[in-house]
Amino acid sequence: MELVLSIAIGVMTTCGVWLILRPRTYQVIVGLSLLSYAVNLFIFGVGGVKSNRPPVLEGGVLASTLSDPVPQALVLTAIVIGFATTALFLVVLLAARGLTGNDHVDGRNEKP
Numbered sequence: 001m002e003l004v005l006s007i008a009i010g011v012m013t014t015c016g017v018w019l020i021l022r023p024r025t026y027q028v029i030v031g032l033s034l035l036s037y038a039v040n041l042f043i044f045g046v047g048g049v050k051s052n053r054p055p056v057l058e059g060g061v062l063a064s065t066l067s068d069p070v071p072q073a074l075v076l077t078a079i080v081i082g083f084a085t086t087a088l089f090l091v092v093l094l095a096a097r098g099l100t101g102n103d104h105v106d107g108r109n110e111k112p
Helices: 002-020 025-046 069-100
Strands: none
Touching: 002 025, 025 069
């Protein structure tokens, strides 16, 4: 399971960086979202990948077999913040496109 999670984080990071380097603003926004999802998966994986384990103490359960609830709370908070910043980026994208007439990151309009 850890190998699958590591591969998923690597692929999402690679695709996110590739999209951030693209010239269009919408591709940059999608790249930033992919990169934030990769970081969320990384933080979630740091807490340990354990299935069917309770996140809080119960009677007679060893503390070493529990999953850590702190990374889960951090990821939940990061997801909410990520949605808010993506919405803000989309509003800025629409405003910039309305003012400049194109959606290139550097403001230039490529014509073939």
